[in-house]
Amino acid sequence: MAEPLLRLDGVSKSFGGLAAVQSVSLDVAAGSLSALIGPNGAGKTTLFALMAGFLKPDAGRIAFDGTDITGQPPHLNARRGMTRTFQIVQPFAAQTVRENIAVGAHLHCAGRSDALAQAEAVARRVGLFAQLDQPAGELTVAGRKRLELARTLATRPRLLLLDEVLAGLNPQEVAEMVPVVRDIAAGGVTVLMIEHVMQAVMHLASHVWVLAQGQLIASGTPGEVTRDPRVIEAYLGHGTAERLGRIAKAEAA
């Protein structure tokens, strides 16, 4: 099997007495579009922060494209080709959309004009071309989500970690954003997304990991994990899978 683009091996992180991430091992295949799901507080964002270098693991190793990057800072990981988005989008509100995107492009572009030109190309990919000269502070929530995507895309990632880019969007905005994410992956960027919008996960991801209370409890296709009794229990509480099974049997009888 080909070397994974990202490999986590026994990664753990505690905050005081709280084991937020417990010995997580997973391989993200190059070219894949996969998702990390789990109930609130499961440790998903902490795991992203560990991957991208915003947090250092207490134990375990992280490798990107075969190189050990454990404990490496985010800017070095971004140079290597791994960037993440944030749940709370905080653009430079007074700057234009173009200038905001150019911030990401500066990682590779030496000059300001080059970075601004790159920003234009990226804006086109995420559907923000018409807003390029608008102050970022005037964007709608959906626009801000696109801007967050654009800022990270401008760093020319090989692996993009998307932290709930669909959160806060209405159903139509979600439906408009799904093809944007799919096109990014189709363009050769490996994508790992944290997502609560299960319908989008079902449409987009070919592989899903499920985290609950800091531990990976399931892994497989979206169909496989949503049928997994451990996943149903994690979301809906202890005994739910059995109860649902009994109801289904009674209805079938």
Ligand SMILES: Nc1ncnc2c1ncn2[C@@H]1O[C@H](COP(=O)(O)OP(=O)(O)OP(=O)(O)O)[C@@H](O)[C@H]1O
């Ligand atoms: N910096 C921190 N200090 C202390 N506890 C933290 C810190 N960051 C996260 N936690 C705790 O670690 C646990 C995992 O949090 P995390 O944000 O990673 O979960 P999550 O799966 O991303 O949740 P959500 O879906 O609600 O965003 C939670 O109990 C949270 O309160």
